[in-house]
């Protein structure tokens with residue numbers, strides 16, 4: 159009962175900002191595909207409000223809320239500052255208790271598979287996207303140390319991404335120390351409404367990373383970076399972890415934020431005609447829209463503008479597993495738009511988008527930092 163009252167209170171705080179203007183409908187990927195009010199941000203706000211008031215989530219409400227990608231495109235559009243991402247988290251947490259047993263079992267199995275290295279790594283190695291290219295450069299002895307988030311699935315699926323970052327940073331005079339703890343940042347548990355498991359991982363990460371005493375923590379996966387930047391919001395003010403989490407979040411930067419003011423002229427660039435897919439977690443979550451594009455332009459890549467660049471590719475954490483049909487439609491639309499300029503390669507900034515797009519792409523999909531660490535010329 160108390161949990162329900164807290165959920166209701168938190169939700170009402172957010173919902174009362176909504177003036178029902180409907181501006182967000184045009185930029186919602188599921189509304190664009192399905193054309194139904196209940197698959198729009200405004201419709202979902204209504205569903206969460208009425209379900210919390212009734213203390214019941216019907217199977218119909220769960221269906222429409224599950225179709226939400228949590229891409230937060232609606233937040234970017236909303237003129238009233240409705241924090242939809244926080245609202246859907248509140249709704250989902252409460253909704254989780256109302257799910258049928260088979261759904262709970264399925265979500266639990268996928269969650270454990272993705273967050274348990276002993277289970278995920280053997281499968282991940284079979285599905286591996288790319289191997290490391292060349293040897294890692296040795297940083298100078300007086301290089302400044304920065305912490306690089308190792309991540310959990312990325313090092314298994316695409317180890318070349320962090321390998322490239324280590325090489326780039328070594329050339330720029332930094333030594334990237336990879337976080338020793340190869341466990342999830344907590345995002346998978348959080349997205350699947352397993353808050354206590356997420357909190358255990360978050361606390362363990364905070365303690366481990368603070369112990370390494372770095373000034374900067376670099377993330378190369380925008381989904382993980384967003385989660386870590388949001389760590390403080392998982393704790394109440396006064397909680398011993400609140401201040402620690404704020405410290406960690408304050409030190410965390412996407413690799414684009416770290417590189418934007420550096421002199422990149424000494425890097426060995428790959429020559430390629432590229433198209434760039436900006437992940438939702440970077441543009442709507444971290445509010446860094448256009449940053450990677452501006453770096454790529456400075457380096458001479460000039461990726462063509464992409465139609466509907468604000469729309470999700472359908473990857474969205476575990477969305478493509480639970481909503482395969484919608485995820486595939488979004489992906490095919492995204493690939494059509496990315497391929498309109500006839501690129502030789504698509505680059506992006508998040509391992510989830512990369513793997514999802516590559517599955518149906520005829521051209522290579524890579525992390526944009528791999529362009530900056532060319533080993534072939």
Ligand code: SF4
Nearest residue numbers: 176177179180182236
């Ligand atoms: S969420 Fe924002 S954009 Fe959407 S209807 Fe409400 S106020 Fe308007």
Ligand code: SF4
Nearest residue numbers: 186226227229230232
């Ligand atoms: S988060 Fe994305 S999919 Fe969900 S309501 Fe907002 S725009 Fe639509």
